[in-house]
Amino acid sequence: MLREASHELVRTELARARRAATMVTDPLSAGSLRRYIGELEGELHRRAGR
Amino acid sequence: MTETSDTIAPRSRKVRVLATLGPASDTPEMIATLFQAGADAFRINMSHGDQASKAQIIRSIRALEEKFNRPSTILADLQGPKLRVGKFDGGRVMLEHGSTFTLDHDPTPGDATRVRLPHREIFAAIEPGARLLLDDGKLVLRVTDHDENRIVTTVEIGGALSDNKGLNVPDVVVPMAALTEKDRSDLSFALEQGVDWIALSFVQRPEDLAEARKLIQGEAALLAKIEKPAAIERLEEIVEMCDGVMVARGDLGVELPPQSVPPLQKRIVETARRMGRPVVVATQMLESMIQSPSPTRAEVSDVATAIYDGADAIMLSAESAAGAWPVESVAMMNAIGDAVERDPMHGDRIHFTVTRPDPTTADALAESAKNIAATVSAAAIICFTSSGSTARRIARERPSVPILVLTPNRETARRLGLLWGTHNVVTRDVESFEEMVAKAKRIALRQGIAQAGDRVIVMAGVPFRTPGSTNVLHVVRIIGDELKDYRRE
Numbered sequence A: 001m002l003r004e005a006s007h008e009l010v011r012t013e014l015a016r017a018r019r020a021a022t023m024v025t026d027p028l029s030a031g032s033l034r035r036y037i038g039e040l041e042g043e044l045h046r047r048a049g050r
Numbered sequence B: 001m002t003e004t005s006d007t008i009a010p011r012s013r014k015v016r017v018l019a020t021l022g023p024a025s026d027t028p029e030m031i032a033t034l035f036q037a038g039a040d041a042f043r044i045n046m047s048h049g050d051q052a053s054k055a056q057i058i059r060s061i062r063a064l065e066e067k068f069n070r071p072s073t074i075l076a077d078l079q080g081p082k083l084r085v086g087k088f089d090g091g092r093v094m095l096e097h098g099s100t101f102t103l104d105h106d107p108t109p110g111d112a113t114r115v116r117l118p119h120r121e122i123f124a125a126i127e128p129g130a131r132l133l134l135d136d137g138k139l140v141l142r143v144t145d146h147d148e149n150r151i152v153t154t155v156e157i158g159g160a161l162s163d164n165k166g167l168n169v170p171d172v173v174v175p176m177a178a179l180t181e182k183d184r185s186d187l188s189f190a191l192e193q194g195v196d197w198i199a200l201s202f203v204q205r206p207e208d209l210a211e212a213r214k215l216i217q218g219e220a221a222l223l224a225k226i227e228k229p230a231a232i233e234r235l236e237e238i239v240e241m242c243d244g245v246m247v248a249r250g251d252l253g254v255e256l257p258p259q260s261v262p263p264l265q266k267r268i269v270e271t272a273r274r275m276g277r278p279v280v281v282a283t284q285m286l287e288s289m290i291q292s293p294s295p296t297r298a299e300v301s302d303v304a305t306a307i308y309d310g311a312d313a314i315m316l317s318a319e320s321a322a323g324a325w326p327v328e329s330v331a332m333m334n335a336i337g338d339a340v341e342r343d344p345m346h347g348d349r350i351h352f353t354v355t356r357p358d359p360t361t362a363d364a365l366a367e368s369a370k371n372i373a374a375t376v377s378a379a380a381i382i383c384f385t386s387s388g389s390t391a392r393r394i395a396r397e398r399p400s401v402p403i404l405v406l407t408p409n410r411e412t413a414r415r416l417g418l419l420w421g422t423h424n425v426v427t428r429d430v431e432s433f434e435e436m437v438a439k440a441k442r443i444a445l446r447q448g449i450a451q452a453g454d455r456v457i458v459m460a461g462v463p464f465r466t467p468g469s470t471n472v473l474h475v476v477r478i479i480g481d482e483l484k485d486y487r488r489e
Helices: A007-023 A027-048 B028-037 B051-068 B120-125 B181-192 B206-216 B229-233 B235-240 B249-255 B258-274 B297-308 B326-342 B346-350 B361-375 B389-396 B410-418 B433-446
Strands: B016-021 B041-045 B074-077 B092-095 B100-104 B114-116 B131-134 B139-146 B150-157 B159-162 B166-168 B197-200 B221-226 B244-248 B279-282 B313-316 B380-384 B403-407 B422-426 B455-461 B470-477
Touching: A007 A027, A007 B206, A007 B235, A027 B206, B016 B028, B016 B326, B016 B410, B028 B051, B028 B326, B041 B051, B051 B074, B051 B181, B074 B181, B120 B150, B131 B150, B166 B249, B181 B197, B181 B206, B197 B206, B206 B221, B206 B235, B221 B229, B221 B235, B229 B235, B229 B258, B235 B258, B244 B249, B244 B258, B249 B258, B249 B279, B258 B279, B297 B313, B297 B326, B297 B346, B313 B326, B326 B346, B361 B380, B361 B389, B361 B455, B361 B470, B380 B389, B380 B433, B389 B403, B389 B422, B389 B455, B389 B470, B403 B410, B403 B433, B410 B422, B433 B455, B433 B470
Parallel strands: B016 B041, B016 B313, B041 B074, B074 B197, B100 B114, B197 B221, B221 B244, B244 B279, B279 B313, B380 B403, B380 B455, B403 B422
Antiparallel strands: B092 B159, B100 B150, B131 B139, B131 B166, B139 B150, B455 B470
């Protein structure tokens, strides 16, 4: 996911998702956002390892 | 579309007008006329029509950029998981008050006792006592019993019901996918066409937006339409996950009592402004102008209220898309915006909403720019921005002067077309502080935003060409060589 996006965009998305996650109380939403954050972190790690 | 010469003066009003295009307004000539009448951005409703006709409309809007030397802004509004009942034998039935009416999976045409409901998710989520609203709330059913194959209801408010009418389920959260197959196809098409904003309908949860963001990949900004009670309960989470918000009062007013919509509108506008996201107020703003060349006084007051609340944009729906008076509707929005913003109380009223700056250099400078502009009677705030972030921060402060946005990115200039108070110009990036100041002065003069002798405030980030580095605020008077050569690029 976001493989085509710029590095800056992925970082911005990650910051946004983390902020949203701090507001969420619903467990289903929290789980979904955690997965999204994991995907974004994974993408950043992938790029860092390239 | 680089900045060269004026062919149309910058808008004097700060609120933006978003006009929906449709059969009444989608020819190239009419789109140009709407733009000249005051439309700042155009909405394409993906619920109607085919993709080929939408591509032609998008080409016509982009042609404005050459004609008027101004970035154009396009919002593609996805249909979303709109719930609808199936068809009836004869196309129409009459539901009697107090009668029993069942919704099921049977594809055969319905009658006065039953109809197909092609959304299995509702059968699992519904509860006895919940209401089902049909045809924009004109008919009301109350659930008495249900299982996985049928929902039995009593008709509380009856009336005529015809094929494929809309259904609202206000009392339960239906776990619908945020994007239908049609939405995914329309989204892919819209991104291929290079639209600037994608509007997501019936948002209920922040993960709805996360799903859309994965698909959009930064190719467009994402606007969340707030039209479900569930979204109201989770407003801040949703606003955080989007780039802009629409107060979609149509379905909101169906699922909630109409008298609860005005306070919710104020709450949504306030939340979006506080969190620095542009907010559009939409639906039935000048409804009577679908048929009449002039609005009711109440409609004018409604539009004015949205402007006094500090909304970034006000939207026309059927008035400009399918009405008899599309140009007059846009001109009326334009006139109301001008009149309200000339009111000496306007500035005080829009600052009822306190937009506390985030603890960042860029936010501190944006807040300072607003205050300095008022103190030294500056003519404009001029900002250099790559992503548009600095422009959004300044606009959030709702300064009393125009915001001239200079960006090397055409996409940024286009997206900012929904933002309060900005005039957006695409221009080459600057390399030095001296070049920054000179360019700011030249373009302000050329665009007619400042005159000789005026003070302007210039904001940028040093080192140049580094996104997110806004750290310079410079107050400069428009004197010097730029007065002689400002017409040259």
